[in-house]
Amino acid sequence: MIFSNIKFFIYEAIIGLNRSRLMFLTSIATIAVSLTVFGFFILVSLNLHSISNYMSSKFEILVTVQENLPQQDIKRLRAKLSRMPLVHSATFVDKDKAWAEFKKKYTHLELANLIDVNPLPHSITLQVVELNEVKGLVASLKKETPTIDDIIYSGDLSEKLIVFAKYSQIIGLCLVGFLLLATLLIIINTIRLTVLARIEEVTIMQLVGATNGLIRGPFLFEGMIIGLIGALTANLILYFGYQYITQVFFEFAPYFPIVSDKAIVFTVLLIVGASGPLIGLLGSNISISRSLKL
Amino acid sequence: MIKIKNLEKVHKNGFKALKKVNLHVGKNEFIYLVGPSGAGKTTLLNMIFKFDTPTSGEIFIDNCPLSSIHDRQIPHLRRNIGVVFQDFKLLPKRTVYENIAFALKVMHYSRANIRRKVSQVLDLVGLTQKESYFPNQLSGGEKQRICIARAIVNDPPILLADEPTGSLDPDTSWEIMHLLSKINARNTTVIVATHNKGLVDDLRKRVVTLESGKIIRDQQIGFYQ
Numbered sequence: 001m002i003f004s005n006i007k008f009f010i011y012e013a014i015i016g017l018n019r020s021r022l023m024f025l026t027s028i029a030t031i032a033v034s035l036t037v038f039g040f041f042i043l044v045s046l047n048l049h050s051i052s053n054y055m056s057s058k059f060e061i062l063v064t065v066q067e068n069l070p071q072q073d074i075k076r077l078r079a080k081l082s083r084m085p086l087v088h089s090a091t092f093v094d095k096d097k098a099w100a101e102f103k104k105k106y107t108h109l110e111l112a113n114l115i116d117v118n119p120l121p122h123s124i125t126l127q128v129v130e131l132n133e134v135k136g137l138v139a140s141l142k143k144e145t146p147t148i149d150d151i152i153y154s155g156d157l158s159e160k161l162i163v164f165a166k167y168s169q170i171i172g173l174c175l176v177g178f179l180l181l182a183t184l185l186i187i188i189n190t191i192r193l194t195v196l197a198r199i200e201e202v203t204i205m206q207l208v209g210a211t212n213g214l215i216r217g218p219f220l221f222e223g224m225i226i227g228l229i230g231a232l233t234a235n236l237i238l239y240f241g242y243q244y245i246t247q248v249f250f251e252f253a254p255y256f257p258i259v260s261d262k263a264i265v266f267t268v269l270l271i272v273g274a275s276g277p278l279i280g281l282l283g284s285n286i287s288i289s290r291s292l293k294l
Numbered sequence: 295m296i297k298i299k300n301l302e303k304v305h306k307n308g309f310k311a312l313k314k315v316n317l318h319v320g321k322n323e324f325i326y327l328v329g330p331s332g333a334g335k336t337t338l339l340n341m342i343f344k345f346d347t348p349t350s351g352e353i354f355i356d357n358c359p360l361s362s363i364h365d366r367q368i369p370h371l372r373r374n375i376g377v378v379f380q381d382f383k384l385l386p387k388r389t390v391y392e393n394i395a396f397a398l399k400v401m402h403y404s405r406a407n408i409r410r411k412v413s414q415v416l417d418l419v420g421l422t423q424k425e426s427y428f429p430n431q432l433s434g435g436e437k438q439r440i441c442i443a444r445a446i447v448n449d450p451p452i453l454l455a456d457e458p459t460g461s462l463d464p465d466t467s468w469e470i471m472h473l474l475s476k477i478n479a480r481n482t483t484v485i486v487a488t489h490n491k492g493l494v495d496d497l498r499k500r501v502v503t504l505e506s507g508k509i510i511r512d513q514q515i516g517f518y519q
Contacts, residue, residue, distance in 0.1 A: 008399060019387060204383050208444065209373035210400035
């Protein structure tokens with residue numbers, strides 16, 4: 001009986017959708033747009049999180065040492081730096097090793113063909129105890145250690161980016177919530193219109209002895225179908241759109257920590273894909289309960 | 295079969311549609327419910343298939359009080375009562391076959407059974423050739439036959455017809471009444487609300503007259519007076 005009910009629901013839902021094709025297509029388009037923006041914000045939020053993580057983990061002060069400084073002096077300098085109260089750790093980075101890693105990381109730039117000699121100096125990377133103390137630490141390094149050639153750090157920009165990422169995530173979450181609500185309202189309205197357009201049919205169903213479940217079923221399926229097709233459309237836009245964006249970033253800003261992990265992207269697509277039919281089901285359920293008092 | 299006791303209906307605006315109505319309808323009986331417009335005929339029929347609820351009083355069907363039927367059981371009650379309307383209430387975008395099959399679908403009949411039952415009932419109402427037609431391709435009489443076919447396709451023991459000839463010409467009205475008599479002869483209790491004097495007087499059945507919500511006459515072989 002359950003199987004025959006489902007068959008009945010799907011058949012009736014398709015008939016219903018086919019009858020109000022224009023409304024059906026308009027709803028799908030609206031839901032597809034909402035879910036695309038919804039998915040887009042999830043991806044933006046994930047990327048901001050990734051930037052924030054990247055910034056935190058990479059928040060280092062790179063201290064390059066003067067050229068031709070003997071190994072003994074470099075060791076002494078590293079020991080001195082690691083003893084400083086604001087420094088969490090100090091790691092020596094050999095210039096040949098650094099150059100090899102650099103070339104390996106950015107293979108597509110084909111640096112080996114362009115530059116013959118290693119342009120990098122020996123360096124010591126410092127991880128700091130507290131981000132807010134970076135400026136003071138840099139000032140004292142400049143004063144106290146003449147063997148340092150240069151101090152490289154992202155300073156204010158990193159701090160601002162971290163704050164920006166934090167607030168963007170909050171705003172992103174609010175927007176996602178708002179969009180989901182908007183999508184729900186669209187479905188409620190669409191199903192309400194189809195219910196009102198078929199009120200006579202519903203009355204006839206009641207008169208011939210259809211149960212409330214049987215009357216509700218086709219409308220619930222209609223909501224789910226609208227939500228599902230809207231979500232699939234949104235997923236296609238998101239998948240190809242995001243693929244294009246990551247491609248552009250890889251080409252023009254390879255250092256940017258854009259989220260490109262396929263598993264993460266597919267999880268987002270799965271969330272969007274599942275949201276469509278779920279919102280469709282919920283929206284049509286609310287709509288039928290209000291319109292038909294079933 | 296149907297017992298009505300002290301049935302009253304007062305609408306929200308205070309209008310009394312039915313006043314202390316008492317009626318007993320036996321099994322396989324054919325009854326004409328007559329009276330002027332606004333007498334309460336439709337209200338009474340609506341209450342029998344629980345499309346409306348009484349203000350007080352009770353209706354029993356096979357000794358079961360309708361007030362004890364839970365909302366969820368109403369569809370099952372309606373599957374035992376076929377209803378025919380003056381305005382046919384056919385689904386305009388479905389064929390004759392689909393309109394009749396629809397009633398069986400909601401009762402979970404198998405496809406083979408639906409095919410068999412729809413063919414039988416179309417044969418009974420004499421519209422076998424028109425099963426693929428849409429309602430707008432049919433005459434008023436044909437539409438009413440389809441409406442009757444849909445109402446009886448699952449062999450309900452009771453058939454209620456509310457002004458079934460209200461929008462039909464005299465000849466077609468006769469055909470419809472003969473069809474209803476034929477259905478009554480197949481052991482179906484039939485109640486027909488009408489103000490078609492000619493038909494009531496010619497067919498000589500039991501006639502219950504309603505006026506201003508009250509039964510003022512109940513004759514076994516009656517006339518429209």
